[in-house]
Amino acid sequence: MAITRDWDGGSYDRISAPMLAMGLDVLDRLHLRGDEVVLDAGCGSGRVTEALLARVPQGRVIAVDGSASMIAAARERLGAHANLELVHADLMHLDLGGVRCDAVLSTATFHWVPDHPGMLRHLRGAMRDGAQLAAQCGGFGNIDAVHHAADVVAQRDPYAASFAGWVGPWNFRRADDMAHDLRAAGFDDVRCRLVPRPVVPDDPVEWFRTIVLGSHIERLPHDLRDPFVQAVVDLMPEPVTVDYVRLDIDAVAGPI
Numbered sequence: 237m238a239i240t241r242d243w244d245g246g247s248y249d250r251i252s253a254p255m256l257a258m259g260l261d262v263l264d265r266l267h268l269r270g271d272e273v274v275l276d277a278g279c280g281s282g283r284v285t286e287a288l289l290a291r292v293p294q295g296r297v298i299a300v301d302g303s304a305s306m307i308a309a310a311r312e313r314l315g316a317h318a319n320l321e322l323v324h325a326d327l328m329h330l331d332l333g334g335v336r337c338d339a340v341l342s343t344a345t346f347h348w349v350p351d352h353p354g355m356l357r358h359l360r361g362a363m364r365d366g367a368q369l370a371a372q373c374g375g376f377g378n379i380d381a382v383h384h385a386a387d388v389v390a391q392r393d394p395y396a397a398s399f400a401g402w403v404g405p406w407n408f409r410r411a412d413d414m415a416h417d418l419r420a421a422g423f424d425d426v427r428c429r430l431v432p433r434p435v436v437p438d439d440p441v442e443w444f445r446t447i448v449l450g451s452h453i454e455r456l457p458h459d460l461r462d463p464f465v466q467a468v469v470d471l472m473p474e475p476v477t478v479d480y481v482r483l484d485i486d487a488v489a490g491p492i
Contacts, residue, residue, distance in 0.1 A: 247446040249281035249309045254435040258372060258482060259284035259343035265370040265486055271295045272338035275362060277327055278345025282310030288341060289317060302326050327355055336364040346373035347407050352414065356421035363489040369423065375430045375483030376410045382448050382478055385471040395464055398455045405451055409483060423487035433480040440469045440476040448478060
């Protein structure tokens with residue numbers, strides 16, 4: 237099962253321009269004629285989905301996210317499109333009703349799924365032979381500096397009791413390990429690589445609250461959430477930089 241977070245879809249849509257830029261880079265790796273059926277696996281607030289829709293004017297986009305707030309934000313952004321279906325679902329239990337996709341796009345999502353082999357097998361089953369997969373997620377070393385600062389604050393009172401024994405939900409993989417899982421799931425022409433993509437957010441407090449510390453603050457009482465975020469931001473050197481390391485993934489669905 238993918239990890240479900242209580243995202244703030246509106247805030248994410250407002251501040252996520254750097255994530256959009258990363259997502260558009262992934263979209264550019266798809267070779268599209270314009271009439272394909274494309275699965276957007278983890279559509280978030282729909283900013284990358286909006287660009288994807290423009291690439292397949294005679295096709296169909298199935299945009300999926302496990303967060304109801306994100307799906308609501310995507311629906312508000314995208315409105316009604318004849319060739320768009322928004323689906324609130326867990327990637328591990330996604331049922332496309334027999335539809336086989338020509339391509340799968342995924343940005344900033346796979347690291348929320350603990351079972352990568354199972355997820356990849358499930359995605360392969362939703363793809364026709366020869367379909368493209370272009371994805372990007374957090375990879376090994378992703379936001380290590382942020383997590384170090386958060387761990388320091390989490391050991392202090394009054395936060396420590398909320399984090400006792402907690403290791404977090406993220407699954408940041410090495411490129412070789414992800415490539416192995418892709419091949420085992422039935423993918424060919426596999427290419428995986430780790431790419432540093434640091435971000436200096438305009439508003440570090442909102443960025444940390446909405447994007448990188450959301451899983452932390454869900455463990456805290458409401459009155460401790462804002463002080464926790466501020467304390468983590470205060471530990472970061474100036475300018476506050478989120479040390480993203482992205483795992484870029486490209487593959488083709490092999491014959492089954």
